[in-house]
Amino acid sequence: MRRELLGCGLSEDGQLGLGSRSAACVKLPEQIVGAPLSSSGTAVISVACGEKHTLLLAEDGKMWSVGGNDAGQLGRGGRGAGSFTIYPVSFSGGVEMIQIAAGRSHSLAVAEDGRLFAWGNNEHGELAMPRYISCQETPKRIAELTEVVQVASGPHHCIALLENGVVAVWGEQSDGAILHSPQIVSQLTGIPIVRIAAGGRHCVAISAGGGVYVWGHNEYGQLGTGDTLPRSSPFFLDGMSSMRIIEAYCGDSHTLLLSQEGRLFAFGSDAQGQIGGGRKFDKHTNPAAVTELMGSTVTRVACGRNHSVVVIGGRLYPFGQNANGQLGNGSAMNQPLPRQTDELDHVVSVFAGFDQTFILRSVDTPIMTAGPSCPLKTPVFLDKAKVLDLLARHEKLDLIGLLESVLSSISCINGSFLFDDEQHFLHEGSVHGVNLDDAMDTFGALGDSSDARQYAELIIDTLSMSVFSDDFNPSATASVEALRVYLILVWFHGFVTNVTKDTVNRLHQPFAESISKLRPVFRNALEKWWVKLPVRHFNRFVTVMMSAVRCLVKEKVDPQECRTYLEILASLCAINKVTNHIPLENFYVHELAENYNLKMDYVKWAHGQENKETGVTCWSSYPFLMNAAAKGELLYVEAVISMQTSMNGARLNLFGFDLFFEQPFFELTVRRNHIVQDTINGLLSSDRRYLQRPLRVHFMGEEAEDAGGVKKEFFMILFQKLLQSEYGMFVEDPDSHLVWFSGYDVEEVNYYKMVGILCGLAVYNSVLVAFPFPLALYKILLGQQPTLEDLTELSPIEGRSLQELLDYQGDDFEDVFCLTFTISYAAFGSTETSDLKPGGADIPVTQSNKADYVQRYVHHRLCIGRNGEVERQAAAFRDGFKLVLNSRIVAFFQPRELMELVIGNENYDWSELRKIVQYKGEYHANHPTILAFWEAFFELTVEERKQFLQFLMGSTRLPVGGMSSMQMYVQPTAPEVLPVAHTCFNLLDLPNIADSKELLRRLRISIQHTQGFTLV
Incomplete structure (x- = not known):
């Protein structure tokens, strides 16, 4: 069978092209013999129907017309007399057409070069020509519109889609206003529209992500908004965002949507059966799948005024009004349900309008998938293959043109780098649909090219006309699809390469300000995308913002100038606390301490906090920027000030002499063999005010004065003792060798408070302690919830078991694990069980609730404990810690930073x-x-070097600032003695000999003896 075009329906004005002898109503499809031909049959690829006229587009780009011509809508010159014979329409210059559309009595055609031509009636502004022109008898270009890729028309209104993604409308609008020139639909700015459709008085636009946008009249529910209220601007049908919509079709008062899988959704009037619901209801306000077609794959769809036609498996299924035979079933009876037309097969395309239907058949067409009945051009988007191909072929001018075309349009940027498969669909806005790896590779290739600097300047200049333009208001956009630009652009190499203050002003600042202008619902959507980003892409966003901040910090600008970036970074940091995407260090601005007086900044911030001042930006408002060393320095400075204040309170100046009526230090005298009890007694008998004074420790019976070294050893020995099992306060995990609160009934819970006080005193007095608790402790101190990762750190076997439970996907889950919402504790040779929720013993753990079970298990295990004992013990520890370190600065720390402190x-x-x-x-x-010493030192093993640190400083661990923040001194001593360390001052007495081997021998002897103090 050759390709053939058939038509049915109203034909009294010759609009079917069947000749003057055809019936007024053709009830069975007849072949359109007069249609243009090719070697394979009919050459027609598209048909557009007006009320009395028809347009046909041939595969060679030529256009033909037939039917009524009362307003010159046939485009052949003259008006009045119509034509029952199909004739070509002439265009100057022999331009080829790629798409056609028709209204009641006007016509539109899109040329291959993007020009849009219009002719016919203009009484309602249909031609976008001045109001004094009532009609146009030959095709005339609409000069205001260039680079048009699609056009659609209702009876008296039109809609066009441009190559840059802009949507424009003209003609009679839903509110009665008549537009005689195209007007941009600003609410769709930033949305990558790929399909447009026009109905009686309403419009529909479909985005690349399957988003459906509707506006216009809605008296029959034809907008699908759940009501019958009209919409003067595009309204996003959120409920359809997960349905993968790819096409839209409009009748006079009904709308059909087609999904990628071939599902058909309908809404609006069904009074004539035009939405196939089977019941003649006037109003259907919500989109619903056409029940009769469920289970079938619809591949083609067309809408007339009050009828609809779909194609399934090459067969025609019409429904709706049939008074003029437009359903092609030989009847004039309306058909409320889709029914197959038996006589027709091999249908490849279908077109309808007003009361006509045209069918294109071909036996040579492969198996069809859901899509349009004729080829449609879409706006230009970027994709990796296209850019890499142009780079490989050194087509620099073409590449520049492509970059300018896409990046000058927010809509085109947002349609770029989308996944080829179903991942690009919106899925209710939870998925952005962008293949960010392609964006990364594409911008990376541009950045690696020899013309990288030129491309960077071009991109920045182009973005200034789109994303960074004052005309773009991100809060006015219709949906989250406009937000993709914020994920895509961060991979532009200009954000991180050769960043200067000028770059920041031209690129980073407008980019960040655009994000800051987002209304809350869109900002929340963007942040949900950030949460789900793979690490490399999340880190890139952080890197972009940090590059701006670091540049400005080096310029020593006021922090107020960085506020926009800092607020975005604060959101990213908050997300990172939950997701653990990247290390905390990625947020550090190490240059802060070099360029600003952070101590004064903190004082300014604290004053503002106390006085509830707003509008003042301080670095201390964003503590995540400070590295642990900077925060520790602030804490130590505050501690020194607090100590000095406390000491001053114990002193009276009389006649120029300082008289201490109270001890200016917090003195503790302890016996080595009774260090725990002596310390607890000393704390219990001391005024709490003394805790804020410098600590001095004296070991009874020993000569050393505490200039720092004695208290280092004091804390080391004390915590070694406290953590032993004989006190029953803490338990050690046999695998991790970390400890946790015992959860046993301890006679005096205040002992835990004492341990907290001691821990706080160590920090307060700048002493590192061996305190083998997991990160979970520091989360609790900072009011954060421990996670499964924290339990795994403490108890690897327990944590891995819970992870295996989460990873298991088998249907036999309950049979395999046999768990309920309970937790068991071993206590004094027996096992006790606690419910994780009310009635937990009777609630089985299933595939659907296992995540809840694990969360509750971890919380109970680390934060509650048997009979709530862990909760009480941890609370007492926290109270003691905060009794000493009652500082705002503690809240600046992240758990791991506090742990290192x-x-x-x-x-x-x-x-x-x-x-x-x-x-x-x-x-x-x-x-x-000295040269011999270092030669000897580097001969030591790593473990021996750690022993050297213990020998020299009283600890094997380093302060938060690392080795660079330490101080170490070496002074000469007699050649015949062993090296001696003064841990109070990190001072090494080194015998003055130049023999590295002898120095190594003596060093090894000295580092084996690191406890006890004598005068040197």
């Missing part, structure tokens, strides 16, 4: 240790003894 870290950089050493006396960096 207490116990230090093990980020050893032994070469850095050599750099920080200061030499006294005759020693200097190139002294023979």
